[in-house]
Amino acid sequence: MFEIDWNILLPSLVVAGLVLVVLCVDIIRPDNKGGVSGYLSLLGVGVAIWVSLSLWGRSPTHGLGGMLFLDNYALFFNLIILAGTGLTIFVSTGFLEREEGGRSEYYLLILAATLGMMLMAAGADLIVIFLGIELMSIALYILVGFFRRRTDSNEGSMKYLLLGAFATGFLLYGIALVYGSTGTTNLREIELAVAQGRVYTHPMLLGGVALLIVGFAFKVSAVPFHMWAPDVYQGAPTAITGFMSAGPKAAAFAAFFRVMVASLGDLSGDWSGAIWMLAALTMTVGNLGALSQRNIKRMLAYSSVAHAGYVLVALVAANERGIAGGVFYLLAYAFMNIGAFAVIVALGRKGDENLEISGYAGVGFRHPGIGLAMTLFMVSLAGLPPTAGFFGKFQIFSAAVEAGYIWLTVIGVLNSLVSVYFYLGVVVSMYMRQPVGQAHAVSMTPFARVALLTASLGTLYIGLAPTSLLQMARQTVSALL
Amino acid sequence: MAVATSHYLILSAILFSIGVAGVLTRRNAIVIFMCIELMLNAVNLAFVAFARHLGQADGQVFVFFVMAVAAAEVAVGLAIIIAVFRNRETVDVAEVNLLKW
Numbered sequence: 257m258f259e260i261d262w263n264i265l266l267p268s269l270v271v272a273g274l275v276l277v278v279l280c281v282d283i284i285r286p287d288n289k290g291g292v293s294g295y296l297s298l299l300g301v302g303v304a305i306w307v308s309l310s311l312w313g314r315s316p317t318h319g320l321g322g323m324l325f326l327d328n329y330a331l332f333f334n335l336i337i338l339a340g341t342g343l344t345i346f347v348s349t350g351f352l353e354r355e356e357g358g359r360s361e362y363y364l365l366i367l368a369a370t371l372g373m374m375l376m377a378a379g380a381d382l383i384v385i386f387l388g389i390e391l392m393s394i395a396l397y398i399l400v401g402f403f404r405r406r407t408d409s410n411e412g413s414m415k416y417l418l419l420g421a422f423a424t425g426f427l428l429y430g431i432a433l434v435y436g437s438t439g440t441t442n443l444r445e446i447e448l449a450v451a452q453g454r455v456y457t458h459p460m461l462l463g464g465v466a467l468l469i470v471g472f473a474f475k476v477s478a479v480p481f482h483m484w485a486p487d488v489y490q491g492a493p494t495a496i497t498g499f500m501s502a503g504p505k506a507a508a509f510a511a512f513f514r515v516m517v518a519s520l521g522d523l524s525g526d527w528s529g530a531i532w533m534l535a536a537l538t539m540t541v542g543n544l545g546a547l548s549q550r551n552i553k554r555m556l557a558y559s560s561v562a563h564a565g566y567v568l569v570a571l572v573a574a575n576e577r578g579i580a581g582g583v584f585y586l587l588a589y590a591f592m593n594i595g596a597f598a599v600i601v602a603l604g605r606k607g608d609e610n611l612e613i614s615g616y617a618g619v620g621f622r623h624p625g626i627g628l629a630m631t632l633f634m635v636s637l638a639g640l641p642p643t644a645g646f647f648g649k650f651q652i653f654s655a656a657v658e659a660g661y662i663w664l665t666v667i668g669v670l671n672s673l674v675s676v677y678f679y680l681g682v683v684v685s686m687y688m689r690q691p692v693g694q695a696h697a698v699s700m701t702p703f704a705r706v707a708l709l710t711a712s713l714g715t716l717y718i719g720l721a722p723t724s725l726l727q728m729a730r731q732t733v734s735a736l737l
Numbered sequence: 738m739a740v741a742t743s744h745y746l747i748l749s750a751i752l753f754s755i756g757v758a759g760v761l762t763r764r765n766a767i768v769i770f771m772c773i774e775l776m777l778n779a780v781n782l783a784f785v786a787f788a789r790h791l792g793q794a795d796g797q798v799f800v801f802f803v804m805a806v807a808a809a810e811v812a813v814g815l816a817i818i819i820a821v822f823r824n825r826e827t828v829d830v831a832e833v834n835l836l837k838w
Contacts, residue, residue, distance in 0.1 A: 383799055390806045394813050401817050410821045411833050417814050418769055418830070422760050424810075425776035428803060429753055432780050435796060436746075436787035 264319045264326040267308045267334050268378065271371045274300035278367060282360045293360035294349045297367055301342045308334040312728075316735055318380045322442050325380045329583075329735035332728060333377035333510040336587045339714075340502035341370045343594045343707050348495045350701030351601050357403050357493070365402075366499065369395035373507035377514075382431045382441040385511045389427070389475065392504055393420050399499075400492040412491020419474065419484040427471025433464030443519040450522045465520055465527055469534075472515075475508035478534045478568060479541040482561045486545070489557030494604065497553055498597025501560045502590035509567055509586060517574050517736045524574060531572050532664060538565030539671040546678050551611050552600060555678060556593070559637060562675060563589055569668055570652045573659040576733050581651030584729040588636070588644035588718045595711030596633040599626055602700050602708065613682055618691025620683075623698050629712045631683050636715050638679040639672045644718035651726070745786035752779035766818050766828040770811075777807050 262269075277300070278293045285292065308331045316327035344366060352362060372391030379385035397420065401413025435441050437460045438449040448454075455461050470481065477485040489497045516527065542562025549555035563585075570582030603619065603626065604610050620627030636643035649672065656665045700708070718725060752775060759772030781800045788796025822828050 383802055387802060387806070390810070394806075394809055397813055397817060401820060404820045405824070407824045410817065410824055413817050414766060414821050414830075414833065417810075417817050418760075418766065418773070421770070421773045421810055421814065422776075425753070425756065425773055425780065428777065428780040429783070431799075432783040432787065432796075435784065435799070436790075439791050439793070441795060441799065 261317060261319045261326075263311060263314075264317065264324050264378075266311065267304055267331070268324075268371060268374050270300065270304040270307055271367060271374060274304075275364060275367045275371060278360065278364045282364065288360055291349070293363040294345055297363045298342060298345050300367070301338050301345065301370075305335065305338045305342070308338065313731070318444070322444065323381050323384050324375075324378045325735070326378070327732075327735040328728070329510070329514070329732040330374075330378035332583060332587075332732045333506060334374055336506045336590050337370060337373045337377065337503045339587075340499060340506070340590045340594060341366060343591075343598070343711060344495055344499040344502075346703045346707035346710070347498065347594070347598045347601055350704045351493070351495045353701070354604075354606050355403065355493070356606075362399070362402060365395040365399050369399070369499075370503065373503050373510075376507040377510035379511060379514075380443050382434070382443070382515075385515070386428065386431065388507070389511070390424065392507065393424070393475075396420075396496075396500060396504060399496045400488055402493055402496065408491040409493065410491075412488045415484055415491075416488040423471050423474030423481070426467050426474070430464045430467030430469075430471055433460050433467065435464075437461035437464060443515065446519045447521070450520065462523070462526055465523060466530070468515065469527065469530060472508060472512040473534060476505055476512060476564045476567075477561050478564050479537040479561065482538070482541070482564075485561055486554050486557040489560065490551060490554045494553065494597055494601050494609065497556075498594045498601075501556070501593045501597070505560065505564065506586040506590060509564075509571075509582065513571060513579060513582065514736060516571060517579065521574070521737075528572055528574065531568055532661070535565050535568035535572055536664060536667050538562065538568060539668055540565075543671045543674045543678075547674070549678070550613055552613050552616070552682065553611055555613065555682075556596060559675070559679075560593065562671065563593075563637075565671070566649060566652055566668060569656050569661075569664055572661055572664060573652075573655040575655055575659050576730070576737060577658055578652065578655035579733045579736055580726065580729040581648065581655050583732055584722070584726055585648035585652055587725065587729075588648040588715070591711050591714035591718065592633045592636040592643070592645055595629065595708065595715060596637070598704060598708045598711060599630045599633065602626055602698055602704060605696060613685055614689075616682060616685045617689035618686070620687040622691065626698065626708070627686050629708055630686060632712055632715055634679040634682050636719065638676045640676070642716075642719045644715045644722075647719050647722045647726075742786050742790040746783060749779045749783040749786065752776075752782065764829050764831050766821070766830055766833075769830065770814055770818070774807060774811070777803060 318325045369392045372388045375388030397417045401410050403409040437456045474481040546558035567582045570578040636645035639645045639649040756772045756776035784796040784800050
């Protein structure tokens with residue numbers, strides 16, 4: 257009989273329990289529109305954040321038959337994921353009411369996806385990482401198509417499903433080949449097998465690694481596996497688009513970094529060239545694609561592709577500063593991007609989501625608070641000081657220079673310059689164009705205000721006083737190197 | 738006569754390639770979905786072959802997880818495809834193209 261260290265499971269158990277509670281609420285009160293479930297979910301997410309913080313700084317352990325890790329790395333990602341979930345729920349309450357799409361399954365699915373993401377960040381075995389990815393993805397397929405009478409929502413959902421399942425096939429084949437060549441799916445044992453040269457056939461292992469990279473590249477929307485991102489981001493309900501760009505992306509990177517650096521780090525000579533190409537392509541195609549977009553959700557989708565490229569630069573560097581920078585950047589990105597989507601939700605009306613960037617003309621004068629917040633998020637996404645985006649990008653690029661990847665850094669910085677054009681285009685539209693048509697009153701629920709305020713303060717705080725959070729990010733690195 | 742592990746692996750690779758080719762060339766969402774299932778089952782075959790070769794149960798256990806997840810994915814996937822069909826009366830991925838550049 258082996259002892260179970262419950263602490264390892266605790267953060268996931270809280271969220272799993274929450275999923276069941278929300279499910280029961282739905283059974284007891286089938287006519288509810290999701291209000292109660294929303295409040296309960298917020299409460300539970302708060303508890304999960306508190307639990308994750310209270311476990312911070314313990315010596316890293318792994319348990320449950322070597323299936324899960326409990327280390328600062330997993331806990332830090334729990335915080336990113338839970339912050340993303342919490343902000344999304346704050347934004348969603350008013351959004352669902354306005355679109356009259358409120359059902360409590362919505363929160364159930366968001367929480368199930370959150371649980372999957374937490375398992376991806378904590379997984380110590382490829383089985384757990386696979387199950388986490390699927391739990392997250394299946395919940396997201398449904399959420400993207402949540403407004404089932406809207407053709408764009410369904411269509412996004414179908415494309416996401418087909419391409420997501422296709423990517424899962426590659427990921428699984430990769431896992432099978434790694435299993436066949438090392439004889440295990442446990443990340444620590446894979447690391448040992450590679451280090452000691454107990455590899456059945458080397459070419460098969462490399463084939464497996466290549467397929468794993470393809471699978472993960474789909475999940476983080478890296479070019480050339482990004483085709484789904486613009487369609488899915490545009491089709492999904494706006495609150496869900498914000499959710500998808502923060503948590504799931506961070507969780508996919510969590511698993512990607514852990515598998516590549518911790519388990520397959522000894523093979524980095526073989527894979528870093530491939531990731532180099534992916535990073536350079538992802539940054540360039542993402543930013544160039546965003547230049548010509550008129551729809552703000554589609555523009556932010558390409559921007560999200562480009563940001564995946566910046567984080568891939570951190571994976572290429574794969575040194576202490578790089579990993580800390582990548583982790584830190586994902587936290588900053590969660591705040592600024594969900595903030596931007598909270599603004600998009602606030603500026604839409606029922607039946608007219610007002611998604612054209614030209615429709616933002618004059619917003620800065622009509623709604624000064626919202627205009628100011630949007631300016632902050634756009635400046636941060638563009639990576640200008642004194643915001644979170646600048647500091648994160650600075651960490652990643654200096655790590656790449658430290659590791660000797662000068663050209664990749666040059667490509668990254670040039671891309672950042674290009675991105676300033678389309679991010680500030682939104683600001684120009686808000687402040688320097690004459691508004692067309694009548695002014696519409698913006699009615700934000702108190703919850704949506706809280707979300708917008710939290711995201712703005714988070715973006716500013718991370719940019720102005722990054723020391724303590726960066727310190728936390730550095731403490732996560734020992735799990736991988 | 739015992740069949741060598743490599744035969745299973747070659748069969749698995751062939752099935753996987755057929756699945757990939759089908760996904761890339763077919764236009765009907767249901768057929769694409771069936772090709773994805775073929776890819777997953779090719780992976781299952783590889784797992785079982787490796788497990789037998791290594792004399793372990795790990796690979797076989799993995800297959801159970803893959804099958805369970807694939808079943809869940811099919812349930813959700815068919816529901817989504819039906820929702821698309823109700824709105825547009827087609828599941829041809831070339832015609833389902835509201836969202837473009």
